[in-house]
Amino acid sequence: MRTALNAPPNTLDEDEQSFVAKIREHGWFRTGVLGDDDGPGFSFTTGLFVNTGQPELLIFSMKDRIAHDVFWDLYRDAKDGRSLPVGRRTEAVFGNAPAYAFRIAKEHYRDLLGWSRWFYGGDVFPCLQIVWPDREGRFPWEEDFADEFAGLQKDMTESGWKNELAD
Template sequence: MYTALDADPEKLDDGDRTFVAKIRQHGWATTSIGADDEGPGFAYTTGFWLKFGHPELIVFSLPGQTAHDTFWHLYRELEAGRRMPVGSETGDVFENAPAVLLPVAQRHYRDHLGWSRWFYAGDRFECLQLLYPDRDGHFPWSPQISIDIRAAQPDLTEGNWFGLCAR
């Protein structure tokens, strides 16, 4: 698989070289995007697919350091040979709350996974959305969730939260 690690460093700009250096040093990198008028902030990984054959990860509306620390935790789990379940709740991501990982539809890659798309020279990688419940334990697809909380974690699946809710 061709990645930016294979690119001629002379053809990369300073930002590109810095990004590639992070992946060379740590095996992965985090990109954080702040909230704006178009939506909530989010963070995602680049490098999990190359190193482990595990989908990249994206999470919305967590503070940047919390997202980064969570990704490090999951990186270490993958390094130890452990995988998280897809489509069902797990208590192995967050200390005090369950989490669910759902496949991200490729139609969302362009708007949310820019550095990963650049690194992999296209969309030939997988990504999972990391989701967490509100304070009452409701995930974004729950009918009990508030509109504001649902908006904080948009549905990046093929739709209908990967079939977890009926709308």
């Protein structure tokens, strides 16, 4: 697979060279995007797919430090051959709460995954959205999900979280 890792350094600007260097050094990179009037902030990875064969990851409304730690753990798992179950409840993401992973629809890549799209030269990579529960362990599609968390995660699936559950 051709990626920005294959680009001659003299064809990349300073930011691109730095980005590629971090992926070479660590195997992946986390990009953080601030929230605004259009939606909540989020973090996503670049490099997991090319270096582990596992999908890139995205998570909404998580503090940068926590998102980074979660992504590191999942990168290590991917390097060891462990993958996230798609559409199934899992305890493999957080130490103290369940999570779900869902495929992000390609139609959302342009708005969400700029650096990853640049790195891979388009939308030729898979990406999963990690969805977290409220304090009571309920997810956004479940009855009585806490109002205080409503709107902190956007559904980026093809047909809606509830329709993509494999449980």
